[in-house]
Amino acid sequence: MALLEVKNLHAEIDGKKILNGFDLTVEEGKVHAIMGPNGSGKSTLSYILAGKSDYEITEGSVTFQGQDLLSLPPDERAAQGLFLAFQYPMEIPGVATMTFLRTAMNSIRKKRGEEELSTPDFMRLVREKAAELKIDPEMLKRAVNVGFSGGEKKRNEILQMALLAPKLCVLDETDSGLDIDALKVVADGVNRLRSPKRSFVVITHYQRLLNHIVPDVVHVMAKGKIMKTGGPELARELEAKGYTAFEQAA
Amino acid sequence: MNAEIRPIRTPAEQALAASIEAARNTLPGAAGVKKLREAAAEAFIRSGLPHRRVEEWKYTDLRALVREAPPLAAPPDKNAFEQAKKLDPLPRLDARRLTLVNGAFVPELSDIASLEKGLTIVPLSRALAENNRFAQKIGELHPDTYDAALSLNTAFLNDGVLIEIADGAKLLRPIHIVNLHAGGTPSSTYARSLVVAGKNSEAVIVESFAGPEGVAYQRNSAIELQVGDKASFDFIRLQAEGAAALHLSTLLAKIGNDAKFALYPVTQGAAVSRFSVTLRFAGKGADARFAGATLLRGRQHADTTMMIHHMMPNGTSRELMKSALDNESRGIFQGRINVHPGAQKTDARMATHALMLSDKAESVNKPELEIFADDVQCGHGATSGAIDEALLFYFLARGIPRKEAEALLIHSFVAEPLEMIAHEGAREAMLARAEDWLKARS
Numbered sequence: 001m002a003l004l005e006v007k008n009l010h011a012e013i014d015g016k017k018i019l020n021g022f023d024l025t026v027e028e029g030k031v032h033a034i035m036g037p038n039g040s041g042k043s044t045l046s047y048i049l050a051g052k053s054d055y056e057i058t059e060g061s062v063t064f065q066g067q068d069l070l071s072l073p074p075d076e077r078a079a080q081g082l083f084l085a086f087q088y089p090m091e092i093p094g095v096a097t098m099t100f101l102r103t104a105m106n107s108i109r110k111k112r113g114e115e116e117l118s119t120p121d122f123m124r125l126v127r128e129k130a131a132e133l134k135i136d137p138e139m140l141k142r143a144v145n146v147g148f149s150g151g152e153k154k155r156n157e158i159l160q161m162a163l164l165a166p167k168l169c170v171l172d173e174t175d176s177g178l179d180i181d182a183l184k185v186v187a188d189g190v191n192r193l194r195s196p197k198r199s200f201v202v203i204t205h206y207q208r209l210l211n212h213i214v215p216d217v218v219h220v221m222a223k224g225k226i227m228k229t230g231g232p233e234l235a236r237e238l239e240a241k242g243y244t245a246f247e248q249a250a
Numbered sequence: 251m252n253a254e255i256r257p258i259r260t261p262a263e264q265a266l267a268a269s270i271e272a273a274r275n276t277l278p279g280a281a282g283v284k285k286l287r288e289a290a291a292e293a294f295i296r297s298g299l300p301h302r303r304v305e306e307w308k309y310t311d312l313r314a315l316v317r318e319a320p321p322l323a324a325p326p327d328k329n330a331f332e333q334a335k336k337l338d339p340l341p342r343l344d345a346r347r348l349t350l351v352n353g354a355f356v357p358e359l360s361d362i363a364s365l366e367k368g369l370t371i372v373p374l375s376r377a378l379a380e381n382n383r384f385a386q387k388i389g390e391l392h393p394d395t396y397d398a399a400l401s402l403n404t405a406f407l408n409d410g411v412l413i414e415i416a417d418g419a420k421l422l423r424p425i426h427i428v429n430l431h432a433g434g435t436p437s438s439t440y441a442r443s444l445v446v447a448g449k450n451s452e453a454v455i456v457e458s459f460a461g462p463e464g465v466a467y468q469r470n471s472a473i474e475l476q477v478g479d480k481a482s483f484d485f486i487r488l489q490a491e492g493a494a495a496l497h498l499s500t501l502l503a504k505i506g507n508d509a510k511f512a513l514y515p516v517t518q519g520a521a522v523s524r525f526s527v528t529l530r531f532a533g534k535g536a537d538a539r540f541a542g543a544t545l546l547r548g549r550q551h552a553d554t555t556m557m558i559h560h561m562m563p564n565g566t567s568r569e570l571m572k573s574a575l576d577n578e579s580r581g582i583f584q585g586r587i588n589v590h591p592g593a594q595k596t597d598a599r600m601a602t603h604a605l606m607l608s609d610k611a612e613s614v615n616k617p618e619l620e621i622f623a624d625d626v627q628c629g630h631g632a633t634s635g636a637i638d639e640a641l642l643f644y645f646l647a648r649g650i651p652r653k654e655a656e657a658l659l660i661h662s663f664v665a666e667p668l669e670m671i672a673h674e675g676a677r678e679a680m681l682a683r684a685e686d687w688l689k690a691r692s
Contacts, residue, residue, distance in 0.1 A: 050647045078649035090644040094662025103658065104648035111649065143662075160648060 001066055003028045003199050004049075004168055009060035011048055018044040018055070020224035026168065029196040033210055034203045035235060036221035037243040042203045043087060045221075046172040049201075050084035051077050064168065078104075079111035081167030085157040085174050092144035097156070100144045101126060105163055129162040133189045151182035158189040169193070170201045175209040187212030207239040222246045263298045265319035269438070270294065270405050273322065277408050280381035286389045290404035293396050300398050309582045309614050310524050310553040312398065316496060320468060322406070323352040323437035330432035331359055337430050339460040339490040343679045345426035352431060353439035353469075354409045359428075368419025368451070374410040374442055384412045387444060391474045391502035393528060399498040400526075403472040406440035410473075413455075417448035417478065424454040424486075424676060429471060431461030431492070438468045449478040449506070454673045455485050459499075459519065461492040466521075472500040479506035479533055484514070486676045488683060491519035493548070499525045507533030507562075514671050515542040516680055517552045518687055524553040531558075531565040531593070540569040541667035545687045546579035546611075553582040560593040560626075569600040570667050574660050575611035576691065586618040589626050596626040604634035605663050607656075657688045 004026040011019040018041045026032050036042050048055055049062065051074030062069040069077060092100065106116045117125070130137060133155045145153050154174055161169055171190070175183055190200070190213050202213055210218070210232065218234040220227045220243070227246045228234065259267070270291045277287065299316060300307035326334070334351040348371065349359035355373035362371050377384040389404065411427060429441060447453055461467055469491065477483045483505075491497045497520040505511045515525055529538060544552050558567055573581040583602045604613035617630040637659055645655030664684050671677035 050643075052643055073652075074643065074646035075649050075651050078647055084647050086644070086647075090641050092641060092644070092659075092662065094665055095658050099658070100645075100648075103650050103654060104645075107651060107654065108649035164649065 002026060003065060004201075005063040007061050009048070009062065010058045011044060011055045012058060013044070013055050018224055019048070022060070022225050024201075024219070024226065026199050026201060028199055030216045031194065031200040031202060031213065033215035033218045033235060034201060034221050035205065035207075035218065035238055037205070037247065040221045041224040042221055043172055046084055046170045046201075046203055049082065049170055050074055075107065076111070078164070078166075079108050083161050083164055083166035083169045085154075085161060085169065085171045087172040087174075087176060089145050089153040089157050091146045093146050095144050097140045097142060097144050098126070101160065101163060104160065108164055125163065129159055132192065133159050133162070134185050135159055150177035151179065154178060154182065154186050155189070158186055162189065162193060167197065168199050168201070170203070172203050173205065174202070175204055175206065183209065184212060207235045210235045220246050259298065260313055262316045262319045263313075266402065267295050269319065269322060273406060277406070278375060279378040279385065279407070282381075283378055283385060283388065283407065287405055287407055290401040294398060294401045294405055297396055297398065306397075306555060306584070309584070310522070310551070315522050315551070316468075320436035320438050320466070323433060323439045323467075326351040326354055326356065326432055331356060333462075334430035334432040335359060337460045337462070338428055339458045339488055339683070340426065340456065340679045343424070343426055343456065344675050345424040345456060347426050347428055348411050349428045349430065350410065350441050352433065352437070353441035355411050366419070366422060368416035369421065370414040370416075372412045374412055374444075375408060377412050378408075384414070384444065387446065387476070388442065388474070391476070391504055391528075391530075393502075397500070397526070399470060399524065400472055400500045402498075403440055403442060403470045403500060406470070407442050408440065410442040410444070412443065413445045415445070415447045415451040415453050418450045419448065420452040421454065424456050424673060426456040426458065429457070429459045429469070431465070431467050431469060431495070433467070434462070434465060436466040436468070439470070441471045443473040444476075445473070446476045447478055447481045447483050450480045451478060452482045453484070454676060455483075456488070456676055457485070458488040458490065459497060460490045461495055463492045464494055465492060466494045466496070467492070468496040468498075470498045472502070475501065475503040477503065477505040477509045477511050480508045481506065482510045484512045484672060486671060486673070486680065487513070487515040488680065489515070489517045489519050489523060489525065490683070491523065493519070493521060493550075495520045497523035499523070501525070501527045503527070503529045504532045505529070505536045505538060508535045509533060510537045512539040512541070512670075512672070514667065514680070515554065516668070516683065517542070517544040517554065518546070518683065520550065520552070522551045524555065527554075527556045529556075529558045531560045531562050534562045535564040536562070537565070538567040539670070540567070540571075541670045542571045543664045543667050543684065544571070544573040544581050544583075545664060545684065546573070546581055547576040547691070548579060549577070550579045552580070553584070555582075555584040556586065558587045558598070559590060560588065560596040560598060561590045562593055564595045565593060565597075567598045569598075571602040572664050572667055573604040573613060574607060574664050575604060575613055576607040578608070578610045580612040580614075582614040582616075584614075584616040584618075585630070586620065587628060587630075589619075589621040589623050589628060591622045593623050594625045596623060596628065598626070598628045600630040602632045603663075605660065606634060606636050607660070657691065661685065661688055
């Protein structure tokens with residue numbers, strides 16, 4: 001059974017069609033890359049998977065671990081093991097990063113019927129994961145993402161991903177706004193999390209990220225659907241030829 | 251036709267007038283205080299309760315909101331002390347407690363032994379009986395204009411607490427003036443207090459209000475603060491009255507040269523409340539901060555009206571007001587900064603923000619600036635809005651349930667002014683009150 005199965009998904013916002021029969025099957029332990037031009041519906045897809053309520057699903061289905069994903073509220077999806085790394089992580093003035101991380105971890109543990117983490121265990125875990133991502137512990141004392149650089153925000157997303165240990169990670173243009181060093185740190189963070197039990201959907205414009213996070217499957221998305229599927233070589237082909245050919249085909 | 255228009259007296263106004271008449275000859279004090287009371291009584295009988303055509307009271311129409319005026323509370327007995335004691339809204343605050351029950355100073359519930367050097371505490375009733383120098387200071391900060399709440403308070407001037415902090419004295423721990431209400435039937439109470447903080451003195455004063463939940467008592471409280479040159483004075487206020495109460499409160503402050511004054515009002519109780527602040531910069535180079543939070547639910551109505559007079563040069567003031575309004579509550583903030591001629595180099599900024607937690611809640615933000623000096627910096631901003639759905643989604647996407655996410659966001663919103671409280675114990679106590687309010691949110 002596939003971990004994630006998206007079938008013939010149609011979605012719109014304010015009457016504007018964004019997804020037009022989108023299909024995707026992600027097996028356990030696989031890394032899928034979705035590449036596509038601006039406006040192809042990539043971010044919409046990630047928001048719909050995570051449960052943002054702005055979109056209207058007009059047709060199709062999404063199954064996650066055999067369960068109807070679309071009927072679950074966003075926090076329930078997170079508890080089931082779905083994680084979205086935001087393209088634009090939110091700044092939350094007045095809420096300390098540590099409070100946020102701890103509340104998130106304990107909410108998910110509670111929903112899974114696990115006990116809350118003790119303070120020392122939580123602190124140790126956060127310090128360890130933060131060090132791997134080269135996150136300054138001082139940063140964790142600040143309000144969530146407030147005053148963080150673009151790279152720091154993205155690293156903070158990967159930190160959250162590492163702490164919440166999801167089954168499916170959706171990375172929405174995690175490479176945008178990153179310089180080459182930050183890109184490497186983030187990619188290393190993602191690679192550390194790769195396992196036979198965990199899958200990834202990596203959404204990106206550029207092939208660059210895929211040099212660091214090597215995908216098993218590459219999809220080209222345009223006008224709200226998958227136009228072509230292939231191996232890592234497809235990403236390089238795209239980099240050389242551009243998206244135009246696929247957009248015309250649609 | 252030249253007929254004199256006489257407003258029709260409401261039952262509450264008639265009851266209040268009768269109450270004034272009955273108390274008139276029983277209240278203590280020398281000629282000066284009696285005169286003050288008489289003038290206030292006459293002013294009230296002439297003008298009555300304010301209504302919506304009185305601009306300052308436009309959003310808190312007392313003539314409509316106050317249907318009746320319950321009788322004056324009897325002097326509290328031992329039984330009342332026992333009841334009241336349990337109501338202290340800040341029981342864990344490490345402070346010198348001065349307790350007033352139904353407006354009467356209660357030595358048995360007050361920590362008046364071994365006062366620090368330079369600290370004097372006197373019940374108002376005693377000061378009035380002795381007609382000492384304190385008694386003569388009462389009313390010094392009264393404005394020229396008629397204010398119904400203050401006039402009523404003055405007409406019933408009887409008891410409260412007077413605090414003097416000598417020049418140069420630095421209080422080691424805060425003073426907590428606890429205003430409690432006892433009794434199972436509605437009654438009215440009045441209290442008047444005064445603090446005189448000398449030159450170069452330092453003090454933190456907390457004032458709190460609480461009472462039984464289901465009793466429609468009415469409290470009218472007033473306090474005058476005279477802050478001397480170069481004094482540092484923090485005043486933290488918690489209004490946590492019972493849910494059926496009417497709370498009218500006046501704070502009058504005057505600050506001297508280079509004084510530092512901070513006022514942190516937190517409002518979360520009473521069915522109807524009005525807190526009126528008048529702050530005068532009587533000296534040069536003084537610095538004032540006003541940072542308040544209002545947390546309302548149900549059908550609560552709370553009005554905070556602030557008037558700041560920059561009268562001398564080089565004054566600085568910062569005003570921040572945050573309101574979280576749930577259910578069908580109504581929060582009002584009227585803030586006015588007056589920069590008088592000659593108050594050059596005044597720097598004043600006022601911001602007021604309301605967070606609407608329900609479609610039926612109502613917020614009134616009325617910032618005003620009146621400037622008669624030409625070399626000043628003044629600004630104001632006002633916002634009101636609901637919880638940001640995009641922020642909320644970020645929490646949800648991390649597995650945090652909506653209720654908890656909202657609580658964190660509301661807390662971060664209202665905590666901003668409370669985090670500014672410099673005294674750690676008082677700050678923690680007020681933040682804990684805000685958290686309790688959030689926990690009780692259904």
